[in-house]
Amino acid sequence: MIVTEAKSFVLVAAMITGFRRVLVAACAGCTAVCGVGGERQAGELADALRLHARLRGEVLDTEVRGVTRQCEPEFVAELAPAVARAEAVLTLGCGVGAQFLAEHYPGVPVLPGVNTRFAGGLAAPGVWEERCRLCGDCVLYLTGGVCPRTRCAKGIMNGPCGGAAGGLCEVGNATPCAWLLIWERLERLGRTGTLDEIGPPPDWSGAQAGPRRSGKGGGVE
Amino acid sequence: MTGVSGLARVLEAGRFAVTCEVGPPKGADVRGLAAKAAMLKGFVDAANVTDCQTAVVRLSSVAAGVHLAAAGLEPVVQMTARDRNRIAVQSDLLGAYSLGVRNVLCLTGDHQKFGNHPGAKGVFDLDSVQMVDVVRRLGDPGLFQCGEPVDGEPPVFFVGAVENPCAEPVELRVRRLDKKVRAGARFLQTQCVYDLDRFRRFMGLVRTRGLHERAHILAGVAPLKSARMARFMRDAVAGVYVPDAVVARMETAADPAAEGVALCVEQIAALREIEGVAGVHIMAVAWEKIVPEIVCRSGLYPRPAADQR
Numbered sequence: 105m106i107v108t109e110a111k112s113f114v115l116v117a118a119m120i121t122g123f124r125r126v127l128v129a130a131c132a133g134c135t136a137v138c139g140v141g142g143e144r145q146a147g148e149l150a151d152a153l154r155l156h157a158r159l160r161g162e163v164l165d166t167e168v169r170g171v172t173r174q175c176e177p178e179f180v181a182e183l184a185p186a187v188a189r190a191e192a193v194l195t196l197g198c199g200v201g202a203q204f205l206a207e208h209y210p211g212v213p214v215l216p217g218v219n220t221r222f223a224g225g226l227a228a229p230g231v232w233e234e235r236c237r238l239c240g241d242c243v244l245y246l247t248g249g250v251c252p253r254t255r256c257a258k259g260i261m262n263g264p265c266g267g268a269a270g271g272l273c274e275v276g277n278a279t280p281c282a283w284l285l286i287w288e289r290l291e292r293l294g295r296t297g298t299l300d301e302i303g304p305p306p307d308w309s310g311a312q313a314g315p316r317r318s319g320k321g322g323g324v325e
Numbered sequence: 326m327t328g329v330s331g332l333a334r335v336l337e338a339g340r341f342a343v344t345c346e347v348g349p350p351k352g353a354d355v356r357g358l359a360a361k362a363a364m365l366k367g368f369v370d371a372a373n374v375t376d377c378q379t380a381v382v383r384l385s386s387v388a389a390g391v392h393l394a395a396a397g398l399e400p401v402v403q404m405t406a407r408d409r410n411r412i413a414v415q416s417d418l419l420g421a422y423s424l425g426v427r428n429v430l431c432l433t434g435d436h437q438k439f440g441n442h443p444g445a446k447g448v449f450d451l452d453s454v455q456m457v458d459v460v461r462r463l464g465d466p467g468l469f470q471c472g473e474p475v476d477g478e479p480p481v482f483f484v485g486a487v488e489n490p491c492a493e494p495v496e497l498r499v500r501r502l503d504k505k506v507r508a509g510a511r512f513l514q515t516q517c518v519y520d521l522d523r524f525r526r527f528m529g530l531v532r533t534r535g536l537h538e539r540a541h542i543l544a545g546v547a548p549l550k551s552a553r554m555a556r557f558m559r560d561a562v563a564g565v566y567v568p569d570a571v572v573a574r575m576e577t578a579a580d581p582a583a584e585g586v587a588l589c590v591e592q593i594a595a596l597r598e599i600e601g602v603a604g605v606h607i608m609a610v611a612w613e614k615i616v617p618e619i620v621c622r623s624g625l626y627p628r629p630a631a632d633q634r
Contacts, residue, residue: 257436258407260452262504264497265433266489266516267563274563275438287497299497302504305411305455305470 105225106134106198107232108141108218116149117156119215120194124163126153127190128217129183129205130170131197138232140218141196143170149196149217174201180208187212240311246298248289253306255282261303330427330483331399332371335604335629336512336541341597342604343625344401344514344543345616346373349389351381358389361613362396368617370628371399371428373514373606377408380440387421394425401485402426405434410450411459411470418460422480430485430514431456453486454504460484461509486510490527490544491520491566499530506540513540514606517547519558519567521595528599537601544596547608548615549585552576586619593623 120126128146135141150166157164169186171179174197183205187193192213195202199220206214227233237254243261244251253259257275263283267274273281290296310316335342345368347361365372372393376386383389390400402421404414418429433453437445451459459470460482467479486505488498502513518524524544531537549555555575559567571588578584589607596602605625609615620626 257438258433258447258449258452260406260433260449262452262454262501264492264501265453266487266492267436268492269563275436284494284497287494296500299500300504302454302458302508303452305451308450 105137105223105232106200107221107224107234108135108138108196108198109221110140110145110149110218111216113149113152113156116194116215116217117153120153120164120192121162123192123213125165125167125189125191126150127183127186127193128153128166128168129174129186129193129195129197129201130168131174131195131201132170133173133175133197133201135196135198135201135218136170139230141198143168146170146196149194153194174198174204177204177208180204183209238311239306240316241307243303246301246303247286248293248295250282250285250289252282252286255279255285261306330371332401332428333483333511335370338629340629341625342541342543343369343607343620343628344371344373344604345369345607345609345613346375347389347393347398347613348375348378348610349384349386351383353384355384355389355392358384358392359396362393362398364614365616366397367628368620368626369398369607370604371401373401373403373430376403376405376432376434377440378403379435380407380437380442380445382441387417387424387426390421390426391424399428400426401428401430403430403432404456405432406449406451406453406456407434407437407447410448414451414456414459415463415469418463418482419475419480422482427483428485429460429482430487431460431510432487454501454508457484457486457505457510458508483511484509485512485514487514487516489516489564490518491516491523492564495523495527496530499527499534499536502531503534503536506536511540512543512603514543515545516564517545517558517608518592518596519565519571521592523566524596525599528601532601537603541603542601543604543606544599544602545606545608546589546592546596547610548589548612548619549575549581550612551581551585552578554585586615586622589619590622593619593625 128150130143130146131141146168150168154164171182173179187209194215194217195205196217202216222234223236224232224234239253257273264281268281271284273279350357374386374389377383386402390402393400431453437447461484462468464479464481467475488502552575555572558565575581593605607616
C-alpha cells in the first residue's frame with residue numbers, strides 16, 4: 105500500500121489562503137486506509153479550515169467529494185462538476201492522485217493535503233512500515249524474502265556492514281539489521297548458500313530515466 | 326612514490342606489517358598532515374587516510390594521500406561507497422593512480438546520519454564487496470565496471486577491505502570476508518580488537534577457509550587513552566566489543582594513558598602469536614603521536630627500509 109501522512113494543518117491552511125471556495129477531494133484507496141484521506145477525514149479537515157478562516161475574518165466555502173481511486177482517469181473525471189465550482193482543489197490522495205487531478209483539470213490549482221511516504225504494510229496497529237522501495241528489480245528470491253534495498257539503511261547487497269550490533273542497525277530507532285534477518289531466515293530454510301554469492305550492483309537504468317511505465321503483467325517499452 | 330605498493334612488498338615478503346591511520350584536516354591547510362607524516366615516517370609501512378570518517382566533511386582522502394606520499398609516508402587511500410556512485414569511484418581511482426597512489430581500502434562507509442550533513446543523500450550505488458570487485462577489475466583485466474577497456478596501462482592497485490571480527494554472528498562475518506577475498510581483496514584490516522578470545526574464534530574460522538593464505542590479515546588495535554574512552558568504545562561504538570575487564574583496568578590505572586599504551590602493546594604481542602595474522606593496524610584516532618612508541622615497544626621498529634620493499 106502507498107502510505108501517506110497528513111501535512112501539518114498550519115501548512116495546509118497557508119496553502120489555501122486566498123481561495124474562497126475549495127474542493128477537498130478524498131480518495132477511498134490507500135490514503136483512506138491510512139486514516140488520512142478518506143471522506144471522513146476530508147470532512148473534518150474542511151470543517152477545521154472553515155473555522156480557521158472564520159476566526160481570521162476570512163471567507164471560505166468548502167465542498168467535500170470522494171472518489172474510488174484518484175489514480176484512475178475515469179474516477180478522476182467524476183469530480184468535474186465539483187471542480188467547476190471550486191477555485192482550488194485540496195486533495196487528500198497520494199502524490200499520484202494529486203498529479204492525475206492536476207493533469208485532468210489544468211485550469212485549477214491542485215494542492216496536496218498529505219505527504220506520500222512509502223510502500224509499506226501494517227507493522228502494528230496504526231503503524232505502517234516500509235517494505236518495498238519499488239526498485240523494479242526484485243531480489244527477494246536471493247535474500248530470504250527480506251528486502252535489503254529497503255530495510256538496510258545503506259541498501260547494500262552484500263551485508264551486514266560493520267555497523268550492525270546486537271542485531272540492530274546503527275541508525276537506531278530499534279531497526280533490526282536487515283542482513284541479520286536475511287541470515288536468520290536463510291539459515292532456518294537451509295539456504296544460506298546464496299549468501300556466498302557476490303550480489304551484483306543494482307541496475308538503476310530502468311528506475312532513473314523519467315517516469316516508468318508498465319503494461320498489464322509486464323513492462324511497456 | 327614508486328610504481329609498486331611498499332605495503333604489498335612487506336606483506337608478500339612475509340614480514341609482519343604495521344599500518345596506522347591518519348585523519349585528513351577539516352580544512353584545506355595541510356601543514357598538520359606533513360607534520361604527522363614526518364612523525365610517523367619510518368615507524369609504519371603505510372598509513373591509511375580516512376575518507377570523511379563518521380560522515381564528517383574533511384580534505385579528500387586522495388588528496389591527503391598524495392600529501393602524505395610527498396612527505397615520504399606511503400598512503401592507503403580509503404574510499405567509501407557512501408558518497409560516490411560507480412562512475413565517481415572509478416574516476417577518483419584513476420586520478421589517485423595517476424598521482425602515484427597504489428593502496429586502496431574499500432569500505433561501504435559510515436551512514437551519513439552520523440556526520441555533520443545528516444540531510445545528505447547516501448549514495449551506496451556499490452557496497453564494499455562490489456567496490457573491491459570493481460577496483461580489482463580496473464587493474465586486472467583492465468576493464469571498467471561496464472565492461473569497456475581502460476585506456477593505456479591499467480591501474481593495478483593493492484586492494485584492501487575491512488571486516489569486523491568481533492560482531493555476531495561471527496560465521497557470517499567470515500563468509501563475508503571470504504566474498505571480499507574472492508572479489509579481489511589482497512589485504513584486510515579488521516575493526517579494533519579488545520576481546521582476544523572473540524578474535525581467536527574469528528581467526529579459527531578464517532583459517533578453516535584458508536583465507537589467511539589468500540589475503541594478508543592485519544588485526545586492528547586502538548590504544549585507549551582514558552577510562553572514559555574505554556566506556557565510550559564499549560557502550561557507544563557499534564561493532565566494537567570491549568570486555569569489562571579492560572574497562573576496569575583503565576578505571577583503576579594511576580596513569581590511564583600509559584596503561585592504555587601498555588595494554589595495546591600486550592594486545593599486539595598476543596595478536597602476533599595468532600596464526601594467520603600478518604600485521605597490525607594501529608588506529609590512534611587524534612593520538613597519532615603515540616604510534617611510534619607503541620611500534621618501538623612492540624619490537625616492530627625499525628621497519629623494512631624502502632629499498633628493501
